[in-house]
Amino acid sequence: MSRTIKPVLLLLATMLLALTAACGSSSGKEELTTVKFSEVIRSIFYAPHYVAMSQGFFKEQGLNVDMNTAQGSDKGAAALIAGTADVSMVGPETTIYIYNQKGDKTLKVFHQLTAKDGSFLLSREKIENFAWSDLAGKTVIGWRPGSSPQMVLNSMLLKEQVSGVNVVTNIASTAMAGAFTSGQGDFIQVFEPIASTLVNEGKAYYVTSLGEDFGAYPETSYVATSDYIKAHPDVLKKFTAAVAEGAKWLNTASDDEIAKALRPFFEGTPDDLILQSVNRYKAQGTWPTDPELTQDQFDILQNVLVENGVLKAEDKVTKMDDIVDMSFVRQLGKSD
Known part of the structure; x- marks a missing residue:
């Protein structure tokens, strides 16, 4: 190898090492x-x-x-x-x-x-001028005991003095919509986008927002x-x-x-x-x-x-x- 080429290769190697070090430093900042x-x-x-x-x-x-x-x-x-x-x-x-x-x-x-609470109440049948008393004697597919949506629904029923409501609380959240569409329950309490999906597919009717009705x-x-x-x-x-x-x-x-x-x-x-x-x-x-x-x-x-x-x-x-x-x-x- 000629003496002229050696310095050039050395310079290139030095530049490559410097570039590698710089890239390493930069990637460290982005980690x-x-x-x-x-x-x-x-x-x-x-x-x-x-x-x-x-x-x-x-x-x-x-x-x-x-x-x-x-x-x-x-x-x-x-x-x-x-x-x-x-x-x-x-x-x-x-x-x-x-x-x-x-x-x-x-x-x-x-x-x-x-x-606010993020759940919505849907019904199997269309209801005009919904009142919370409409739930008396009905079955609602709801959330597990002690969960926020379950407690908000229960507090609404207490506030509205509605009794005789059967709230189902033993269905896994991922299976609630399927249970409702298969025929279980008169009402269902769900979050979005499941609420809009059920309504859009004609499998349920929008009733009310728990967030709006219950408040802060x-x-x-x-x-x-x-x-x-x-x-x-x-x-x-x-x-x-x-x-x-x-x-x-x-x-x-x-x-x-x-x-x-x-x-x-x-x-x-x-x-x-x-x-x-x-x-x-x-x-x-x-x-x-x-x-x-x-x-x-x-x-x-x-x-x-x-x-x-x-x-x-x-x-x-x-x-x-x-x-x-x-x-x-x-x-x-x-x-x-």
């Missing part, structure tokens, strides 16, 4: 932190979260969300305790249950995703263990920012953009039903502009738990901060 995430069920009720995933808001925050569906708040809470989930989207009542068990771990709400209720929260919050405050700050951006985006995006963003999470659901579902949730004020769990909301939650017999009055959590940490929400919009 994402994985968050093991458990959602309670799959529903457009949680649209801001799916938007944050599809629009890259989590990625912009340096996070990779590894999502699975628990099919129940109890299972989502169990995943946190077992360490198979870092963050769970569950009913905030789970934090109260775990706290009162006085175990080794406690859970804390760090972001309030929804401000903190149904779904993001929850993590106290230990995880202490160890990873930077992760939860970014997580909160991404979800908040998702909720904000939903209020300004076009119909085409919304359908495209949610379509991957609801395969087989037509775009018009996705949009109908989103608009129903928007209309009832499902997604608060300020995702903070307030003392008033917390009081409503505990009163519902007591009313439904899943919490004794003397076991109410008197200090909300023991199971709620809104510090990340309060940092939204503030510069570092």
Whole structure:
């Protein structure tokens, strides 16, 4: 090899090493932190979260969300305790249950995703001018005992003084629609997009919104263990920012953009039903502009738990901060 070629090769090798090092440094900056995430069920009720995933808001925050569906708040809470989930989207009542068990771990709400119940009541027969008294003597396919939609429905029946309603609570959430279409029950309580799908297919009639009729209720929260919050405050700050951006985006995006963003999470659901579902949730004020769990909301939650017999009055959590940490929400919009 000539003496002229050797310096050239050496120069090229040096440049290649430098380029490799630079690329390695750059990729290091783009490396994402994985968050093991458990959602309670799959529903457009949680649209801001799916938007944050599809629009890259989590990625912009340096996070990779590894999502699975628990099919129940109890299972989502169990995943946190077992360490198979870092963050769970569950009913905030789970934090109260775990706290009162006085175990080794406690859970804390760090972001309030929804401000209303997300279920809708459908009927087998068309009903004009529905009144809650129409449920007397009828069978409703509902949710498991102690779940938020089950307690909201029961509280509505108590409020309206309706008795003699047979609420079926032992059918798995994934089998409820099938049970209804096969002939079981006079009514069914479901979330979107299942509600719109059943109505659109002519298998049920829309009756009313539990969210609108019941009013304010903190149904779904993001929850993590106290230990995880202490160890990873930077992760939860970014997580909160991404979800908040998702909720904000939903209020300004076009119909085409919304359908495209949610379509991957609801395969087989037509775009018009996705949009109908989103608009129903928007209309009832499902997604608060300020995702903070307030003392008033917390009081409503505990009163519902007591009313439904899943919490004794003397076991109410008197200090909300023991199971709620809104510090990340309060940092939204503030510069570092």
